[in-house]
Amino acid sequence: MFATGHRAVGFGYLAISVIAVTVGTLLSLVMRLHLTWPDWPLPLHGPVLPEEYLAVVTMHGTLMLFFVVTVAPTAGFGNLILPAQIGTRRMAFPLLNTLGMWTMALALVVLLAAFAVPGGAPIGGWTAYPPLSESVLAGPGQGLGMDLWLASIALFCVAGTMGAVVTLTTIVKRRCEGMTWERLPLTVWAWFTAALLSVPAFSVLLAALVLLFCDRHLQSGFFVPSQEWMNGVMIEHHGDGSPLLWLHLFWFFGHPEVYIAVLPGMGLVSMVIANFARRRVFAYRLMIATTLLIGLLGILVWGHHMFVAGLNPFAGTVFSVSSLAIALPSAAKVLSWLATAWGSRGVRGRMATPMLFALGFVSFFIAGGLTGPILAQPILDEYLHNTFFVIAHFHLVMSMAAILGLFCAIYYWYPLLFGRKLSESLGRWHFWLTLLGAYATFLPMYITGLGGEPRHYAQLSGIAGPGARLLALTMPLQRHITFSAIVLMSAQVLFFWNVQMTARRPRLAEENPWQATTLEWAPGAMDGDDDDETHPRRHAYRNPCVYGEDGEGFLPQWSEDASLHRFPIPLKTEAE
Amino acid sequence: MAPVQTMDAVRWGWYLPRDGALHGPALDAHLMLNLWIALGLLVLAHIVLLVGLMVRRRRAQMPVVVLECLPLLVLTVLFAWLAGRSEHLWAAQRYVGAAPAAMQVEVTGEQFAWYFRYPGVDAAFGRTKLQLVSAAEGNPLGIDPGDAKGKDDVVTSQLVLPAGREVDLTLRALDVIHGFSAPEMRLKQNAVPGQTSHIHFTPTVPGEYAILCTQVCGMGHYRMQATLRVLPAAEFDAWLKGLEAAKLANEVQR
Amino acid sequence: MPTILTPPEIDRKRDRHEGDEGTGNGTGNGQKPPTDKRTGGNGDGDNWDNHPQGHRGPRERLSAARVGLFFALGGDLMFFVALVSIFFVNKESGHFDAYSHYINEWLPTAIPSILWLNTGVLLLSSVSAEIARQGMFDERRTMDEWFGLGRPVSNRASAWLAVTLLFGGIFLAGQWIAWQQLRAQHVFFSSSMSSHFFYLITVTHAAHLFLGLGAVVGALLVLRRSRSMLTRQVLVDGTVWYWHVMGVLWLFLFVLLEFGQ
Numbered sequence A: 001m002f003a004t005g006h007r008a009v010g011f012g013y014l015a016i017s018v019i020a021v022t023v024g025t026l027l028s029l030v031m032r033l034h035l036t037w038p039d040w041p042l043p044l045h046g047p048v049l050p051e052e053y054l055a056v057v058t059m060h061g062t063l064m065l066f067f068v069v070t071v072a073p074t075a076g077f078g079n080l081i082l083p084a085q086i087g088t089r090r091m092a093f094p095l096l097n098t099l100g101m102w103t104m105a106l107a108l109v110v111l112l113a114a115f116a117v118p119g120g121a122p123i124g125g126w127t128a129y130p131p132l133s134e135s136v137l138a139g140p141g142q143g144l145g146m147d148l149w150l151a152s153i154a155l156f157c158v159a160g161t162m163g164a165v166v167t168l169t170t171i172v173k174r175r176c177e178g179m180t181w182e183r184l185p186l187t188v189w190a191w192f193t194a195a196l197l198s199v200p201a202f203s204v205l206l207a208a209l210v211l212l213f214c215d216r217h218l219q220s221g222f223f224v225p226s227q228e229w230m231n232g233v234m235i236e237h238h239g240d241g242s243p244l245l246w247l248h249l250f251w252f253f254g255h256p257e258v259y260i261a262v263l264p265g266m267g268l269v270s271m272v273i274a275n276f277a278r279r280r281v282f283a284y285r286l287m288i289a290t291t292l293l294i295g296l297l298g299i300l301v302w303g304h305h306m307f308v309a310g311l312n313p314f315a316g317t318v319f320s321v322s323s324l325a326i327a328l329p330s331a332a333k334v335l336s337w338l339a340t341a342w343g344s345r346g347v348r349g350r351m352a353t354p355m356l357f358a359l360g361f362v363s364f365f366i367a368g369g370l371t372g373p374i375l376a377q378p379i380l381d382e383y384l385h386n387t388f389f390v391i392a393h394f395h396l397v398m399s400m401a402a403i404l405g406l407f408c409a410i411y412y413w414y415p416l417l418f419g420r421k422l423s424e425s426l427g428r429w430h431f432w433l434t435l436l437g438a439y440a441t442f443l444p445m446y447i448t449g450l451g452g453e454p455r456h457y458a459q460l461s462g463i464a465g466p467g468a469r470l471l472a473l474t475m476p477l478q479r480h481i482t483f484s485a486i487v488l489m490s491a492q493v494l495f496f497w498n499v500q501m502t503a504r505r506p507r508l509a510e511e512n513p514w515q516a517t518t519l520e521w522a523p524g525a526m527d528g529d530d531d532d533e534t535h536p537r538r539h540a541y542r543n544p545c546v547y548g549e550d551g552e553g554f555l556p557q558w559s560e561d562a563s564l565h566r567f568p569i570p571l572k573t574e575a576e
Numbered sequence B: 001m002a003p004v005q006t007m008d009a010v011r012w013g014w015y016l017p018r019d020g021a022l023h024g025p026a027l028d029a030h031l032m033l034n035l036w037i038a039l040g041l042l043v044l045a046h047i048v049l050l051v052g053l054m055v056r057r058r059r060a061q062m063p064v065v066v067l068e069c070l071p072l073l074v075l076t077v078l079f080a081w082l083a084g085r086s087e088h089l090w091a092a093q094r095y096v097g098a099a100p101a102a103m104q105v106e107v108t109g110e111q112f113a114w115y116f117r118y119p120g121v122d123a124a125f126g127r128t129k130l131q132l133v134s135a136a137e138g139n140p141l142g143i144d145p146g147d148a149k150g151k152d153d154v155v156t157s158q159l160v161l162p163a164g165r166e167v168d169l170t171l172r173a174l175d176v177i178h179g180f181s182a183p184e185m186r187l188k189q190n191a192v193p194g195q196t197s198h199i200h201f202t203p204t205v206p207g208e209y210a211i212l213c214t215q216v217c218g219m220g221h222y223r224m225q226a227t228l229r230v231l232p233a234a235e236f237d238a239w240l241k242g243l244e245a246a247k248l249a250n251e252v253q254r
Numbered sequence C: 001m002p003t004i005l006t007p008p009e010i011d012r013k014r015d016r017h018e019g020d021e022g023t024g025n026g027t028g029n030g031q032k033p034p035t036d037k038r039t040g041g042n043g044d045g046d047n048w049d050n051h052p053q054g055h056r057g058p059r060e061r062l063s064a065a066r067v068g069l070f071f072a073l074g075g076d077l078m079f080f081v082a083l084v085s086i087f088f089v090n091k092e093s094g095h096f097d098a099y100s101h102y103i104n105e106w107l108p109t110a111i112p113s114i115l116w117l118n119t120g121v122l123l124l125s126s127v128s129a130e131i132a133r134q135g136m137f138d139e140r141r142t143m144d145e146w147f148g149l150g151r152p153v154s155n156r157a158s159a160w161l162a163v164t165l166l167f168g169g170i171f172l173a174g175q176w177i178a179w180q181q182l183r184a185q186h187v188f189f190s191s192s193m194s195s196h197f198f199y200l201i202t203v204t205h206a207a208h209l210f211l212g213l214g215a216v217v218g219a220l221l222v223l224r225r226s227r228s229m230l231t232r233q234v235l236v237d238g239t240v241w242y243w244h245v246m247g248v249l250w251l252f253l254f255v256l257l258e259f260g261q
């Protein structure tokens, strides 16, 4: 159980994510049902109170963002695939790596425990703005529940930093012979950049958490004014802080965080599209450059979450420009994906499920990403901030794109990890239902957002005043969104069903069913966990994604002679 | 009572609510422009993707310059143009404060209500102290009775404004961060405890509008709403005079 | 760390290190001696990075440990950068009171003078740590030890590390005394804005040094127990670098607290 092998660690991280995604999805179901039918009592629970709704939103966002799309793509698949992809047998610092995984597991347990404590889970949203998150008096859930949230995220930061240090060291020091930086697959570049972002981002968040903890329990005043008034009670703080400080620190972490979530998906999708279109990633070096550039710009744009939060209007302009600038490397990536996929007709097996999910990622990234530059214009954000327009933006670009990246990883690497291929037909169903379900769920949220529907509203009906009229207009769409979300969630059952069915199937005979060119597919690359000595050493002889001119035949990175491998590939290619 | 505009015009087919502020139409136009461009790019990109999956492959790929640099250049120009337009609007609204003649109203958010304070005849707000805050005693903002300026301050729970006059809102929050938002005025700014922020605009169309809280502030966040009533100037003057007179009479009685 | 532009010696045949056994477990017997001056960097014509991984010479594990430490400390420093930025923001910030006066409540905390002493002790501890570290790479002695002729290197390093341990302990005790002195003057964590920072900074730094002392103890144990020269070198090296960074960080923080308020 306490094995230090990178595979065990990788699967551990995936298990954490699967638990988190299950709970998070159920919570999103509760949210949707409650928003649409606010009076409907939840079975076994009764009516959903407003504070319970907020607790559900908060936990949904926290679970999904921290424990699903941050953990699984980087730490999960990073551990499982990264070593083999750079031609080594293990990650650097196995002990630290294992420790990181267990710390992460502990963080998840601590977070989930917040549901069980008196007062319940915190209600301040995943961004936990003080003073709401600072004072016990601010509402139910802001007592012990909030403390647990803080503790959990602090543990998350520590675990995340450990994982990032391991990843960085592995990539810097453990590449095999011949694996120059330029020959690294784009997945590795993405993991590298994500880890580079993680180290400062998580550290700064940790500092912010410590300060918030002091404000909560030691009467300091980093994030609250010296005289705090809450619920009729005066609280003196020996300090003269400002909630805006928290916003700065949080978003300094928060924006890189969302790129940490999506970069590994981008890297994988580039490689998968290239592999199924049987040609080199278009403008490979530019892809490396844009990955790094997105990472770099990613730490310079945090202020775009604060346009109307009290930021100086001139600073708003600066952050607006840097945010618009980040659209360019992103667009360069989209262009490269389009160019790589262009004209792939006639290539055998090109539309396998991993490719479908990769293309779905591209589609969602465009659909969600394109509204990024709209939000990045402060004058428009003044209208759109904290409406469902933002929710639609980040669900499409983060939840859907990043989750499709995860699915792409699972379908693509499943044969490598388990020696079996997931069912293609079930996979197709899963893909199409997810794609259509997600568009049907999240595109209308753009519309309700334009209609003015704010976030974090426990209900949209039963309110007095002109606001009621405004919100009532969105109700027909709310119903539609909820039905679509149910379809979307049900579609995920197909995936787990697929996994279940595949486990009974015989093992695959082929070594490299997708005819991929990167090192993890080299014969025997994945066995002999952690043992450098007893297995033949890897050598990278060339760039990844080398295919024949006509798309037939390919030349893996591990193959010493420069003649193309043809279909069907020889069962045992001698690596060395 | 003003003829309250009841039409919930869903504009442009994009569900945008009606628009009652001077800066609104320009903002809406820019928003529409952005949305159409985004939609266009979305469709274009998907067409390229789908067509690309359908056509047979040709041997040679076009060079990087054509497929990457050129479109990127176009996008750069496009985004720069949009940025220019939007910063222009932003600068017009935010870089300078309200005109000195603008009407002053103070907006205070607390869990879970909005209060609006008019400075009264002396055109100056009295000072407030958090210790004195007590909605039960009729002093929800903690106006200091020791300050003469505060004697004529009028506190309401509805924001009533004259059409066609610029308003300078001073935003404050007592307890946690609240989000002051009037969607039909295309207005949003957070009220942060411990500091004040300003936002100014000119309502143009008389009617009743929504004021929402758009920053999660606790369990009552969803019902922290108020009404914005925009009246024709004459009606507004009458309304304010009435309130001020009542307030002064009240003070004299004490 | 290799630069991005490693010369692509692509099709170089398998090199002569193929037959070597790995580094690490056990001393002697066909391993490379633990003092190899070739660094594996660029420019010496021998591109170590293109050797099979695990066979890039005795320094490989050492440099992996250093790279890991580099990133970890980078993150750690960001933590302090965040604290220090908040320090400056809070120091400058103020508010308007009910009477429209601008209030800046920053009152500097008087720093106990014992901190000067502590700083000196910490510097000394770094010096002794550095002597221990350098000794670990003394070519002649290392070879002696590697050949099994006693433990000249480890014993020396243990002695110097013990000195570091002692001085580090004195430093922490000194910090403790400083806190007590402030308590006696009724300056607590929550007393004022600057006292928040004084305690926050000194306590988090002390926590880091506490970990550092743990590492020193670990290194001492390894120096006694481990049979691999390389493990001993790696551990001492990592511990000492960590110690140095914490020392330099303290210098910076101390200057900040003493003169920056």
Ligand code: HEA
Binding pocket: A014, A017, A018, A021, A025, A028, A029, A031, A032, A057, A058, A060, A061, A062, A064, A065, A068, A069, A072, A124, A125, A126, A127, A391, A395, A398, A399, A400, A402, A403, A406, A441, A454, A455, A456, A457, A485, A488, A489, A492, A495
């Ligand atoms: C990755 C992140 C992620 C994901 C996947 C989702 C998924 C969903 N989210 Fe959520 N959401 C957030 C992140 C995410 N969300 C965040 C950050 C917030 C803001 C919180 C806040 O304000 O504090 C939010 C808020 C939010 C709201 C706004 C609530 C409000 O403000 O009032 C709503 C409302 O409808 C919503 C709905 C949904 C729905 C219907 C789904 C459905 O798509 C759910 C269906 C689930 C899936 C499609 C995933 C299936 C995946 C697997 C099965 C993978 C398994 C494999 C491995 C893990 C290896 N979400």
Ligand code: HEA
Binding pocket: A127, A258, A259, A261, A262, A304, A305, A323, A324, A326, A327, A328, A330, A331, A334, A335, A338, A365, A366, A369, A370, A371, A372, A373, A374, A375, A376, A377, A381, A384, A385, A386, A390, A393, A394, A397, A398, A402, B041, B042, B044, B045, B071, B075
């Ligand atoms: C993975 C996650 C992810 C990603 C990648 C992005 C990407 C971007 N985001 Fe997003 N964002 C979030 C996750 C993400 N965001 C989350 C979680 C929030 C809410 C947090 C909260 O408040 O809870 C948020 C909120 C958010 C806001 C604040 C909104 C508000 O609160 O008012 C802003 C404002 O500027 C913004 C901007 C951007 C921009 C400019 C990008 C850019 O990087 C987008 C770049 C992409 C493109 C521009 C598309 C490229 C494609 C083309 C250009 C097509 C080319 C066309 C052809 C070839 C024909 N985001």
Ligand code: CUA
Binding pocket: B109, B110, B111, B112, B177, B178, B179, B213, B214, B215, B216, B217, B218, B220, B221, B222, B224
């Ligand atoms: Cu006040 Cu939300």
Ligand SMILES: [Cu+2]
Binding pocket: A254, A255, A258, A301, A302, A304, A305
């Ligand atoms: Cu962002």
